[in-house]
Amino acid sequence: MRVGAPVVATVLTLIVGSIFFAALGHDPLATLHAFFVAPLNSMNGLSEWLLKASPLILIACGLAVGFRANVWNIGAEGQLIIGAIAASGVGLFWPDPESMLLLPLMFLAGMAAGMAWAAIPAFLRARMNTNEILVTLMLTYVATLLLSWLVHGPWRDPAGFNYPQTALLPVGAMLEPFDYSYRLNPSVFITMVAVVAMWLFTDRSFLGYKMSVSGAAPLAARYAGFRESAAVWIGLLAGGAAAGVAGMAEAAGPLGQLSPQISPGYGFAAIIVAFVGRLNAFGIVLGGLLMSLLFLGGEGVQMTLGLPSALTRIFQGVLLFFLLAADFFIFYRLRRVREKA
Amino acid sequence: MIPRLELRNICKRYPGVVANDDISMSIQPGEIHAVLGENGAGKSTLMKIIYGAAQADSGEIYCDGNLIEAHNPAVSRALGIEMVYQHFALFESVSVVENIALCVRNASDLESLAARIGELSERYGMPIDPHRRVHDLSVGERQRVEIIRCLLQAPKLLILDEPTSVLTPQAVVKLFETLRQLAAEGCSILYISHKLDEVQELCDFATVLRNGKVTGTARPKETTSLELARMMVGSKLPEMHVSPPLPSEKPVLEVRGLSVTARSPFGTDLKDVSFNVHGGEIVGLAGVSGNGQAELVALLSGERTHDRNDAIRICGTAAARLGPDERRKLGVAFVPEERLGRGAVPPHTLWENAVLTAHRFGTVRNGLVDRQKAGAFAKSIIDKFKVKANGPQSTAQSLSGGNLQKFIVGREIALQPKLLLVAQPTWGVDVGASAFIRQTLVDMSRAGAAVLVVSEELDELFEICDRLLVICQGRVSAPLVRTATDREEVGLLMTGLNGNNAIASGSGEFALED
Numbered sequence: 001m002r003v004g005a006p007v008v009a010t011v012l013t014l015i016v017g018s019i020f021f022a023a024l025g026h027d028p029l030a031t032l033h034a035f036f037v038a039p040l041n042s043m044n045g046l047s048e049w050l051l052k053a054s055p056l057i058l059i060a061c062g063l064a065v066g067f068r069a070n071v072w073n074i075g076a077e078g079q080l081i082i083g084a085i086a087a088s089g090v091g092l093f094w095p096d097p098e099s100m101l102l103l104p105l106m107f108l109a110g111m112a113a114g115m116a117w118a119a120i121p122a123f124l125r126a127r128m129n130t131n132e133i134l135v136t137l138m139l140t141y142v143a144t145l146l147l148s149w150l151v152h153g154p155w156r157d158p159a160g161f162n163y164p165q166t167a168l169l170p171v172g173a174m175l176e177p178f179d180y181s182y183r184l185n186p187s188v189f190i191t192m193v194a195v196v197a198m199w200l201f202t203d204r205s206f207l208g209y210k211m212s213v214s215g216a217a218p219l220a221a222r223y224a225g226f227r228e229s230a231a232v233w234i235g236l237l238a239g240g241a242a243a244g245v246a247g248m249a250e251a252a253g254p255l256g257q258l259s260p261q262i263s264p265g266y267g268f269a270a271i272i273v274a275f276v277g278r279l280n281a282f283g284i285v286l287g288g289l290l291m292s293l294l295f296l297g298g299e300g301v302q303m304t305l306g307l308p309s310a311l312t313r314i315f316q317g318v319l320l321f322f323l324l325a326a327d328f329f330i331f332y333r334l335r336r337v338r339e340k341a
Numbered sequence: 342m343i344p345r346l347e348l349r350n351i352c353k354r355y356p357g358v359v360a361n362d363d364i365s366m367s368i369q370p371g372e373i374h375a376v377l378g379e380n381g382a383g384k385s386t387l388m389k390i391i392y393g394a395a396q397a398d399s400g401e402i403y404c405d406g407n408l409i410e411a412h413n414p415a416v417s418r419a420l421g422i423e424m425v426y427q428h429f430a431l432f433e434s435v436s437v438v439e440n441i442a443l444c445v446r447n448a449s450d451l452e453s454l455a456a457r458i459g460e461l462s463e464r465y466g467m468p469i470d471p472h473r474r475v476h477d478l479s480v481g482e483r484q485r486v487e488i489i490r491c492l493l494q495a496p497k498l499l500i501l502d503e504p505t506s507v508l509t510p511q512a513v514v515k516l517f518e519t520l521r522q523l524a525a526e527g528c529s530i531l532y533i534s535h536k537l538d539e540v541q542e543l544c545d546f547a548t549v550l551r552n553g554k555v556t557g558t559a560r561p562k563e564t565t566s567l568e569l570a571r572m573m574v575g576s577k578l579p580e581m582h583v584s585p586p587l588p589s590e591k592p593v594l595e596v597r598g599l600s601v602t603a604r605s606p607f608g609t610d611l612k613d614v615s616f617n618v619h620g621g622e623i624v625g626l627a628g629v630s631g632n633g634q635a636e637l638v639a640l641l642s643g644e645r646t647h648d649r650n651d652a653i654r655i656c657g658t659a660a661a662r663l664g665p666d667e668r669r670k671l672g673v674a675f676v677p678e679e680r681l682g683r684g685a686v687p688p689h690t691l692w693e694n695a696v697l698t699a700h701r702f703g704t705v706r707n708g709l710v711d712r713q714k715a716g717a718f719a720k721s722i723i724d725k726f727k728v729k730a731n732g733p734q735s736t737a738q739s740l741s742g743g744n745l746q747k748f749i750v751g752r753e754i755a756l757q758p759k760l761l762l763v764a765q766p767t768w769g770v771d772v773g774a775s776a777f778i779r780q781t782l783v784d785m786s787r788a789g790a791a792v793l794v795v796s797e798e799l800d801e802l803f804e805i806c807d808r809l810l811v812i813c814q815g816r817v818s819a820p821l822v823r824t825a826t827d828r829e830e831v832g833l834l835m836t837g838l839n840g841n842n843a844i845a846s847g848s849g850e851f852a853l854e855d
Contacts, residue, residue, distance in 0.1 A: 206705045209696060212689075219683040222644050223675070224697045225666025 005330060006276045006283070009322035010290065016318050026305060034304055035297035045296070047182035051254060052295050055080075055246035055263075057288035058191040059270035061198040062242025064279040066235025068202060069211040070218075073239040075121070075136030077267025078143035079114040083244025084251040085147055086113030088258045091173030091251070092155070092166060102172045106248055107190075114244015115237045117143065122236040126229035132236065140267070148260055155258065165259035175253045187249035194242060199281035211235065243267055264295065265313075272320045291316070343406040345370045345498055345529040346391065346422075351400035353386055360386040361397070362553040368498070368546075373520065373530045375540040375561060378550035379573055379771030384533050387550070388500055391531070392424045393417045405497075421497035425487045425504060433476040433607065440475060441490045461492050465519045476607045480630055481512040488519070499523065500531045505539060509629050510799065510832045517543050535573070535772065537566040551575050574772050581776060583783050586807040589620030593672075593760050593791035594641070595654040599661075601636060601647060609633040611640070614817045616810055620759065623782060623792040624820070625806030627799060627831050633815035634795050635678075638764050641793070642675045643668040656759060669698065672759030676750050676766060678795075680742060684749040687738035691730060694737050695719040695752055702756065722751035726777070743770040750778050754785060761785060764795040779805050799828055811835055 017035070018028035039045045059076045066073045073079075087110035094102055121135035148164070157167040175185040202208040214221040214231035221228060250262055273291050277283030298312030344367035353361040360383045368374045378384045389395035391402065393412040402409045404420050417423075431440050438455040445454070455471040462469045467485040475483060484504065491499055501520075505513045520543065524530055534540055540547055541561045549557045549572040557572035599614040611633050618624045628634055639645040641653065643665035653661040655671045663671075677683045685694045692715040696704050704715040719733035726747040730740055737745055750766060766782065767775035783805050786792045796802050802809060803823060811818040811834035818834050 204709050206696075206700060206708050206710055209693070209710050213686050213697065216688055217682045217686040219679070220686045220697065223642070223665065223677060223683050225643065225664050225669065227664075 003278065003283075005326035006278065006287070006323060008326045009276070009319055012322040012326075013315060013319045016322075017315060020311075020314070021307075024307065026307070031301060031305065031307075034301050036293060038304075039293065039296040039300045044182055047184040048296055049289070049292055050188055051184050053288040053292035054188045054191045055250060055266045056270050056273050056291050057285055058194050058246045058249075059239070059243045059266060060273035060277060060284045060288060061191075061194045061281060062239040063270055064274040064277070064281075064284060065198065065202065065208075065211065065238035067215075067274055068208075068279050069215040069231040069235045071125075071215075071232055071235030072133045073118065073121070073136050073236050074133050074271065075118070075138075075140045075143075075267070076239055076243040076270055077263060077265065078136070078140030079117045079240045079243035080247035080250070080263050080267045081140075081143040081147050082117040083110035083114040083247030084258060084262045085143075085150065085247075086110055086244070087248035088166060088169065088251045089155075091169040094173075097170035097172050099172065102170075103175070103252065106173060106252055107245065110244040110248025110251075111241045112244070114240040114242070114247065116240070117244070118236040118240025119233075122233045125236075126232045132232070136236075144260075147258065147262065151258055151260060157257075163259075166257045168257050169252060173252060174256055175249065183254045185249075185253045187253050190245060190249065194245075195281050195285060198284075202279075202281065207234065243270075269295075269316060272316055272323075275320065276323055290319075294319075342369060344368055344403070345372075345405060346531075347403040347406075348387075348391070349401045349403070351387065351390060351397045351402070353383075353390060353395065353397050359553045361390065364400070364550070364553075364555055366548045366555065366558075368529050368531060370497070370529055371524050371527045372546060373524050373532060373544045375532045375534060375544035375547040376550065377534060377537070377540055377547050377569060377573055379535060379773070382550040382573070382771075383553040384550055385502065386553075388424065388502060388531070388533060391417075392422060392500060418494060421495065422500070423491035423494055423496040423498070424500040425484070425491060425502065427502040427504075429483050429487050431475045431483055431486060434474065436472050436474050437469060437478075437486050438471040440486060441471075441493065444490060445493055457493065458489055461489055465489075465492065465522055466515065467519055481508050481515075484508070484516070492523075496528055498529045498531065500533070502533045503535075504532070505534070505536065509835050510828060511836060513539070537561075537569050540569070541566060549573055570772065581780055581783070581804060583805060584787055586623070587621040587787065587789075588807075589789070589791075591619075591657065592617035592654075593620045593656055594618040594793065596641075597652055597654075599637075599640065599647065599652045601640065601645075603633075603636055604645075607631075608636055609815045611636050611815045614815075616817055616820060618760070618791040618793050620789050620791045621786055622807040623786045623794060623805055625802035625809045625823075626793065626795045626812055626817070627802050627809055627835060628795075628797070628812035629835055630797055632812050632835075634764070634812055636815075637812065637817075638675075638677070638762065638795060641762055642673070642677070669701070669756075673762065674698070674753035674756045674758035674760070675762040676746075676753050676764060678764040678768070680745045680749055681738060685737040685745060688736055690719075690734050690736055691723070691728075691740075691748060692716045692719040692733040694748070695722065695733070697752075699752060699756060718755070719748075722748055722755060726751035727774070742768075743774060746770050747774055747778065750781070754781060758790055760791045760793070762793050762795075766794060766796065767798070767801060775801075799831060802831075803828070 018032060021028045021031040040049060063073055063076055087106040090106045090109045091102065117139060120139060121132040124130040124135055125132045151164040151166060155166045157165055175187055177183055177185045210226040211231050211234060213226055214228060246266060251258060255262065269291050273284055273287040276290065277287035294312055294315045298309060301307040301311065302309050347367040349365050351361050351364040364387060376384050386395060390397045393414045393416055396412065409416060438451055438458060441458060442451060442454055458471040467489065469482060469485050504516060508516065520530055532544055544561050547559045547561045548555055551573060559569060561569065595617050597615050599611055601611045603610050609632055614637065640647055643663055647661035650662045651659040655668060655673060658671055660668055660671060681687045695718045696710055696715050699718055704711055704718055716733045723730055728748045729744045753761065766778050770778060782792055794806060806823050808820045808822055809826065809831060810820055811831055813835055
């Protein structure tokens, strides 16, 4: 049943999508084809599909570690931005741009920065019991503004015609694509490792077991002597690390520089991916591929059929809505209750 | 005479079990009718069907000779069938009269409702102040609120589900007087219990259930308890063997001058609690629930810590500041009162729940959970304690309360503790399994472990404990040697009416309890 819910939700989302398309005056079947099939018809489409799925899956894996312990990190978007800033900072200003160490350093900088950003809500929650949902979400806006200030101000490319963006990263700081015709790069391997690591951690390790106890029954965790603060720290830091690395991979990968459009909302979409994937490593892979297709299809129909770009967000929202509703109806039953006389 | 209630061939299946199998019985007006049975015998299901909270798959229910067709609780109340659940459904933060107003019809005028409550409580010997807030009431008083709520509807049939499990012996006597008076006025009473002595004292007629079937009917007053027990259990009852205690020289658990303020507004402060538990003995802590047991147990298990480290010593080590895991390293094992959500993680499987506290016993290696070891560990508990479950893969929440309790007790015992803390070891556990759990506790202590049992059931404590402590309003009495005390003395200590505390509490909350 738990596995069935995402399937039901996807089908319902497609039905609602068709109704939308029809209401906008397009043939639903043709539009669905343009949305979900056409983007995958070319090598470039497949490359883009994996390229966009990779950060979604990576971040969702990190977030799910926390979600399983009822630690709600909603601010992966901010952690991604901070990770991208730190990694780009290293890439732009490292004295030796040819160094073999540059990419590993950027990787570590992105990860550390994402973790540091997530450590703020972790500290506040563990010490002062603040609500991590609010703190992580608000820190996202701080991160966005910090990025905006950097690219408009101190890090702006002097040769960039006043565009709010940094100089391009040096070649040694870039993740080289497998084939220069396409954009897919080795960052997908990082995601693959993360998926396996996440599976090992949540399904096999004792630490992951403790986290799942904390999430499912906090009193039982206390009874067994598992520290709640440990679950909070691990949960938030895992999400921060994953998002920070995703930010690094975006900056050093397809974008090659920092700009305010560093992420098309990967950090938020990954939350949906984690839930569609049932907080399970391999489910998240499927969820990430679906969500990536929504991004691609949204861009596609925007270009070919002139449909509004908001469609992508609508599809994401509708999908999450139906998923939560399907979950609700798995656990509860609606019944008519007659008014008592 | 037309029976007040008649059941004909009631059947109810749940996936995997037949809860009620072809049950027929009838209850006359003014009769006190017991439904006896072990846990899982189908009593609760049957009561839910009678009350309309569950629907039978087949069979018919007649009330005063009329077939009830579409059944639900509203229909029941319209017919005059009322039910007092084992776990009360009261809002703690509002007053008695407001609670009652929520569930009676036309309760617009609180003052006149309060007057009616006062009148009824007077008439049935259950004094209660309608304007007191529920959280101030003792458990016995809360039950009175529930019963009065039912009586306001002038019921023709009152169903009580294990009503005495939370009462002091004195409060039980009071309750029985009320019930007899009600029956004399023509109200039929359906009394669900597994306590034979109570049924023999109170009930005119008994229907015994086992595995969802009626296995016998009896007039309890004319039947020996052995015969009734045989009908319930279906085989010979196991006998307890309690050999004399062999207390160790040094205490395993020492509590010295432990005082704390409760964390929740409805909790009880502990006041200067001191006692010892030696290896080789079982010490019982008796008391009406809500007198500080929860606080004391949390402090002993380490779920709550105390600043003065030597207030609690375990095997000689000052331990009051240690967390649960560190105390477990010292040899503590603990069976909490709440099984689901505290002693076990509801959606997790049994093997996962085995890892919860047995992770130092080979089920975790190199930071990874060894599923095979954990599965084997769970399997051995299931076999040894005859837990009814579909193997280590079944989830904790799929087990009945009694079976889960057996699993948790089995798990903690398998840890071979030096100190075993057990809260309500046999709550909701059937007669056969209770005897097994108690025997296991006795055997553990005789093998050298120190065992502290917190229970509200005096019979249980008297059966297995070597010494008894009584907790009342956060104070713990001096230890009583089991063979030198009796229920009367313990009952008085439980209500705070012994010599020392009489002045302190006699005029307070417990004035109504005697």
